[in-house]
Amino acid sequence: MPATPADAANHLVLASARTPGGTALYDLHVTNGVVSRITPAGTPGNTGSRVVDLDGRCVIPGLWDEHVHMTQWALAANRIDLSGAASAREAADVVGASLSGHNDGVLTTVGVGFRDAAWADIPSLELLDGATRGMPTALLSHDLHCVWLNSAAARRYAVAVDASGLLREEPAFELTRELGKLPEAVVDAWVRESGQAAAARGIVGIVDFEMTCNPGVWLRRVAGGFDSFRVDASVYPQDLARATAEGMRTGQQLDGGAGLLRVGPLKVLIDGSLNTRTAYCVDPYPHGGRGLLTVSEAELLELLVRARESGFVPAVHAIGDGANEVALNAFAAAGIAGRIEHAQLVRGQDFARFGELGLTASVQPAHVLDDRDAADTNWSGRTDRAFPLRSLLAAGATLAFGSDAPVAPLEPWTAMSAATTRARQDGREPWHPEQALTRQEALTASTRGRHRIRVGDPADLAVLDGDPLAVSDGVFAAMPVAATLVAGRFTFRGGI
16 A cells, blocks of 8 residues: 555654664664564665664664652752762761852752761761751662751651661651652753653653652643653552542553553552661671561552552562562462562572562662672672572563662663673672673663564664674663654654
């Protein structure tokens, strides 16, 4: 059937493209946002089409970040960065220096990214008070499970703190939400900026686990013009009844013809984190205690049954090996597949259960780089099964890569590099390299299992200035992206 004028107007040809590892050139045809044909380069039939010459660049399926806290990521870019602080004293000094002449006490100063799990000293109310001179200050840990306050901030938000000045888990989450209550126009503008930066790295979609009722937030943003990538917007247990009453279910399209917004999973947190030593573990931490199980196995089973009955895919946050055991038991009893978020420490006998139960391990490989010292300190003798990417894949789990931004940057190539090298590009020895993946496995885990571009797929694509299977480790970790497309529309266009 001959092409109609309307077809031609919606027909894009990405000419002279290559597949990773390949040398042959082909033309990729996109019609109405879908890959419609893949032909040898130069095949006749491009008349009337928009043609973009890729000049031999590699094209891959677009990348997904499967675990983001999008509002917190956008806010973090506008807060004091404490990720480089090597001690509590250094973190306090960084904040103190930033306050000189810049805070009259009306606003709360917020810092982000401190990592106290490997500090030789400890946070204290006295230390932060001394550095901040009575100006309300709240510092968020990199994993968002802990907030370090000074006395002025504790008074402002009417929270009780002990001599450490620390809030952990739910009290920390509550205050973090409070600190994020800025004008919607301001936050949405920051989210647009962060979205554009992500698109420039090849991102075509995210799963947003911001601790709020996400569908409504994203309906507002899409209506306001956000169009950098697709969003699966999660729901938390406190909003499940409301979402169900409104007819929501995982995978449901929310924005009509725009096609950017869907209902995401049901997110359930059942333990804490490694940095705060609240991840629920089988064995005790060096300082004592096994962490926190914040949702019992019986309560989790009830939530998974509700998810099954209401059409929600559950995504269970489980970091410690004790929490992963609880999550696996509940999935088995509920008879439902779903996701385990993080799976950072897993008992040897539990790996096979991921495959047997058809579960997705939603993992964040960059944490291998960030948390290796904290893991060596707190999970000594067990780190051969920490961040166990190879073991999970070998057991039959489906791997889905994410960043957990702002815990790690929303940067997919950093995650894939961490998964394949288990090391930074700084000369330090790889950490448990037996758990490394191949680059093809890492790409598959970053593209929702899309090994290659196929006719009939949505034209969600990333165009690269290098072959991801052939470039050096250093180039792979900072892969130059020439363009990104969502449904055949350029969301980023660099040098092409």
